[in-house]
Amino acid sequence: MPKTDFVVRIGGDTAKDPGIITTGEIITHAAAQSGLHIYTFKTFPAEIKGGQALFQVRIADYILLSQGDAVDVLVVFSREAYELNAPDLAEDAILIYDSGNFQPEPVTNRIDYGVPLAEIAQNQVGSLLSKNIVAIGVLTAILGIPREVMAKTIGEQFGARGRAIVETNLKALDAGIDYVNQNKIKPADYIFQPITPLPKLVLDGNEAVSLGAIVAGMKVFAGYPITPASDILHFMQRELPKFGGDALQTEDEISAISLAIGASFAGKKSMTATSGPGFSLMVESINLAAMAEIPLVIVDVQRGGASTGMPTKMAQGDLNIALYGVHNESPRIVIGLTSVEDSFYGIIRAFNLAEIYQTPVVVLSDQYLAPRKATINEPDLEEIEIIDRMIPSKEQLKNYRRYKITASGISPMAIPGIENGAYIAEGIEHNEMSAPAYTPQIHAEMTRKRFKKLETLTSSIYVDEFVRRYGHEYPEIGIIGWGSSEGVIREAVSKAEIKGGKVAALHPKLLNPLPVKHIMEFVRPLRRIIVPEANYTGQFAALLRDRCGINPIQLNKDVGLPFTPGEILAKIEEVAETL
Amino acid sequence: MAQRAAKDYRGSIKPIWCPGCGHYGILSAIYQGFSNLNLNPSEVVVVSGIGCSGRLPGYLRTYGFHGVHGRALPLATGVKIANPKLTVLVAGGDGDSYSIGAGHIPHAARRNADLTYIVMNNGVYSLTKGQHSPTSSPQLLSKQTQLRPLQDALNPIAFAVACDVSFVARGYSHARNELADLIIQAIQHKGFALIDVLSPCPTFNRVQTSDFYRNNIVPIASNHDAADKFQAFIWANETGKIPVGIFYKVRKPTLQERLEERRIQSGREEMSMRNLFEKFY
Numbered sequence: 126m127p128k129t130d131f132v133v134r135i136g137g138d139t140a141k142d143p144g145i146i147t148t149g150e151i152i153t154h155a156a157a158q159s160g161l162h163i164y165t166f167k168t169f170p171a172e173i174k175g176g177q178a179l180f181q182v183r184i185a186d187y188i189l190l191s192q193g194d195a196v197d198v199l200v201v202f203s204r205e206a207y208e209l210n211a212p213d214l215a216e217d218a219i220l221i222y223d224s225g226n227f228q229p230e231p232v233t234n235r236i237d238y239g240v241p242l243a244e245i246a247q248n249q250v251g252s253l254l255s256k257n258i259v260a261i262g263v264l265t266a267i268l269g270i271p272r273e274v275m276a277k278t279i280g281e282q283f284g285a286r287g288r289a290i291v292e293t294n295l296k297a298l299d300a301g302i303d304y305v306n307q308n309k310i311k312p313a314d315y316i317f318q319p320i321t322p323l324p325k326l327v328l329d330g331n332e333a334v335s336l337g338a339i340v341a342g343m344k345v346f347a348g349y350p351i352t353p354a355s356d357i358l359h360f361m362q363r364e365l366p367k368f369g370g371d372a373l374q375t376e377d378e379i380s381a382i383s384l385a386i387g388a389s390f391a392g393k394k395s396m397t398a399t400s401g402p403g404f405s406l407m408v409e410s411i412n413l414a415a416m417a418e419i420p421l422v423i424v425d426v427q428r429g430g431a432s433t434g435m436p437t438k439m440a441q442g443d444l445n446i447a448l449y450g451v452h453n454e455s456p457r458i459v460i461g462l463t464s465v466e467d468s469f470y471g472i473i474r475a476f477n478l479a480e481i482y483q484t485p486v487v488v489l490s491d492q493y494l495a496p497r498k499a500t501i502n503e504p505d506l507e508e509i510e511i512i513d514r515m516i517p518s519k520e521q522l523k524n525y526r527r528y529k530i531t532a533s534g535i536s537p538m539a540i541p542g543i544e545n546g547a548y549i550a551e552g553i554e555h556n557e558m559s560a561p562a563y564t565p566q567i568h569a570e571m572t573r574k575r576f577k578k579l580e581t582l583t584s585s586i587y588v589d590e591f592v593r594r595y596g597h598e599y600p601e602i603g604i605i606g607w608g609s610s611e612g613v614i615r616e617a618v619s620k621a622e623i624k625g626g627k628v629a630a631l632h633p634k635l636l637n638p639l640p641v642k643h644i645m646e647f648v649r650p651l652r653r654i655i656v657p658e659a660n661y662t663g664q665f666a667a668l669l670r671d672r673c674g675i676n677p678i679q680l681n682k683d684v685g686l687p688f689t690p691g692e693i694l695a696k697i698e699e700v701a702e703t704l
Numbered sequence: 705m706a707q708r709a710a711k712d713y714r715g716s717i718k719p720i721w722c723p724g725c726g727h728y729g730i731l732s733a734i735y736q737g738f739s740n741l742n743l744n745p746s747e748v749v750v751v752s753g754i755g756c757s758g759r760l761p762g763y764l765r766t767y768g769f770h771g772v773h774g775r776a777l778p779l780a781t782g783v784k785i786a787n788p789k790l791t792v793l794v795a796g797g798d799g800d801s802y803s804i805g806a807g808h809i810p811h812a813a814r815r816n817a818d819l820t821y822i823v824m825n826n827g828v829y830s831l832t833k834g835q836h837s838p839t840s841s842p843q844l845l846s847k848q849t850q851l852r853p854l855q856d857a858l859n860p861i862a863f864a865v866a867c868d869v870s871f872v873a874r875g876y877s878h879a880r881n882e883l884a885d886l887i888i889q890a891i892q893h894k895g896f897a898l899i900d901v902l903s904p905c906p907t908f909n910r911v912q913t914s915d916f917y918r919n920n921i922v923p924i925a926s927n928h929d930a931a932d933k934f935q936a937f938i939w940a941n942e943t944g945k946i947p948v949g950i951f952y953k954v955r956k957p958t959l960q961e962r963l964e965e966r967r968i969q970s971g972r973e974e975m976s977m978r979n980l981f982e983k984f985y
């Protein structure tokens with residue numbers, strides 16, 4: 126049977142084999158333009174120039190939930206890349222290698238095609254640099270991708286760099302295709318069948334966050350460069366001014382978040398985006414926003430390791446700082462983004478909640494989600510609810526109390542410029558009139574008022590949108606995950622179900638306030654609970670123990686790489702043995 | 705609109721500053737300056753950090769933001785970006801402005817947002833009870849330790865001029881009319897204005913006292929050309945007396961002007977969300 130779901134990977138040294146990432150992107154776009162679903166995964170070398178990188182894309186004619194387990198087609202230009210990537214190959218994989226460079230030892234069942242990629246590029250195309258496009262030609266022929274689809278994608282990719290460059294690359298594409306045809310290399314038994322494409326956006330996680338923020342009405346963005354969050358800053362600098370907004374690169378993260386808080390105080394929805402080290406610098410100001418009750422969205426694109434750690438690797442290591450990174454206590458909302466599509470809608474929800482509850486919202490993405498591409502249907506803007514903060518009515522302005530104690534904890538927020546609304550946004554404990562005051566009674570009342578907002582959220586209609594459940598109806602084993610591992614877990618669960626396992630998964634996207642009621646309902650019938658997370662100590666498992674009184678089995682992976690469905694499935698099977 | 709009086713800017717909270725504190729003089733000069741410019745209190749935001757100085761916004765009837773220690777400048781920059789029509793005044797102590805928050809001054813100067821920064825410089829950390837600040841006199845015995853400063857004093861005027869702050873002045877809290885005049889000029893200046901205001905703290909600073917200032921302050925010569933950076937440096941490095949007045953004043957594009965230019969260049973007219981989505985097909 127032909128495969129309709131397969132993984133293509135290009136691996137190499139970014140200095141010696143330039144264009145690794147571009148090659149992957151071209152294949153990705155060709156698949157997306159054909160209406161197929163894609164799920165990409167990349168790793169970057171830590172070096173600025175040089176070092177091994179890979180770009181992989183899983184392609185299928187149904188919605189994809191993970192990067193997959195094994196690689197079906199591997200393209201490598203050198204022995205080093207071959208040796209690094211060979212362990213990930215499926216048993217019946219196709220290997221395309223530069224035969225002018227090295228000769229791999231054959232492996233049973235594996236299909237090896239040696240193509241003198243560099244030689245063809247040099248001699249037939251006249252540009253050694255185009256060897257990756259020759260490889261694309263080879264892939265085009267082997268995978269049965271229509272030439273015109275690939276040619277169009279290449280035209281788009283290089284169009285901005287002039288006709289001559291496009292021509293050279295098309296020549297390289299054809300050279301690759303011709304080589305396969307002339308040498309009668311058998312096409313793979315894969316189906317790359319363009320389906321009548323619904324128009325789809327091809328976005329990565331950072332782009333989805335950025336687009337969502339603009340749709341949500343964000344007008345001020347401030348950030349400081351940091352991998353892997355910088356792309357949000359770049360996006361905003363390019364696009365936000367077109368929407369009447371402003372984006373700034375500040376002198377540091379403290380300045381970035383302060384600027385965002387000031388802008389929000391003055392009436393504009395604002396956001397900052399960073400990664401762990403920058404987030405660490407922001408915690409004092411997050412506390413200020415909570416105390417002064419300023420709506421604010423902070424995106425933390427988590428990366429690997431403590432301190433400077435592993436900037437180009439993935440981890441889910443910032444849950445604790447997102448939840449607890451503050452001195453004393455103050456209310457904040459924490460959201461874990463789960464997919465590219467969810468990054469778009471999740472950031473809009475984050476803005477809505479920040480506006481409703483006038484408190485900071487921390488949004489967790491990560492290095493696995495942020496750079497990976499996926500196709501999503503174009504959002505229907507009419508259908509998206511955008512909520513703005515409550516401002517005081519004429520009546521309320523007569524004797525205006527900015528921090529008025531209310532049943533919901535939410536008090537109308539005046540904006541500078543509004544007559545009779547003048548007040549001081551206060552980081553010092555204060556009374557309803559925003560005057561500094563520390564009596565035991567005032568501190569108790571105001572603390573209750575601020576935290577009341579989280580209770581109001583917990584009992585609101587919004588919580589249901591944040592919890593997803595899938596899998597068996599009467600499960601014995603349950604998986605509770607958070608953040609970007611949703612798709613991988615979901616795929617593992619369906620594989621386990623196919624094998625007859627009674628397994629289900631719950632994925633809360635709201636991490637504070639935690640939807641405890643939903644979690645308790647989910648765990649009630651379970652005999653075992655597994656919590657997979659990409660960190661060392663099990664931060665989410667600890668949260669669940671603390672808030673829900675359950676004791677899950679931890680599955681921790683802290684190596685800088687995401688889970689694969691196979692790893693989760695193996696754990697499910699291992700736990701099933703103990704039932 | 706009828707001319708507003710100084711008292712129309714007075715907030716409902718009574719200041720908790722000590723009797724004789726220089727900060728009172730600064731507050732009055734601000735009232736006076738605002739009144740002179742007849743600013744609408746609803747369209748003014750006063751942003752501060754933490755310290756005795758940080759309490760200032762609460763004593764005005766305008767909007768205010770009392771933020772964390774050292775971050776008043778970026779906070780105020782955000783306010784101004786969000787609504788350029790607002791008059792934004794920033795206040796901080798010498799610790800808030802020249803120590804923990806000093807890293808923001810060069811960048812505030814580079815951005816040149818239209819802000820008026822009043823540094824309430826009393827040469828000591830007052831709220832935390834008398835530790836040395838970056839502008840403490842070498843003679844100052846700290847109240848708690850009875851030790852002199854271990855570190856040299858910073859010259860904030862020279863620092864500001866070096867950073868190319870587009871309006872650099874020094875005032876004295878007890879010379880209220882002159883200070884009010886500096887504040888008016890700073891607000892009218894298009895760009896980032898910094899006024900270092902000498903403000904005696906009778907409680908913790910027995911060196912930089914009002915007596916000391918009365919005997920040592922001199923106005924900058926009336927023929928000083930404030931556009932001349934080199935001359936500004938010479939005045940900033942005056943070692944005998946302490947000059948007050950405007951040291952440096954240049955017109956350069958404000959942050960608002962830079963951002964507006966970006967918006968125009970970006971071709972915002974044709975932009976819609978749909979157009980942006982198009983780019984991702």
Ligand SMILES: Cc1ncc(C[n+]2csc(CCOP(=O)(O)OP(=O)(O)O)c2C)c(N)n1
Pocket residue numbers: 754755756757758773796797798799800801824826828829830831832837
């Ligand atoms: C991050 C942080 N560190 C330290 C403090 C403690 N603190 C409060 S005010 C202050 C310094 C006050 O001195 P200054 O800024 O000169 O203002 P003044 O009280 O003299 O007006 C310090 C260190 C704080 N609030 N926050």
Ligand code: SF4
Pocket residue numbers: 720721722724725726727756757826830831904905906907908
């Ligand atoms: S301690 Fe000093 S600065 Fe603070 S209020 Fe008293 S006199 Fe003023």
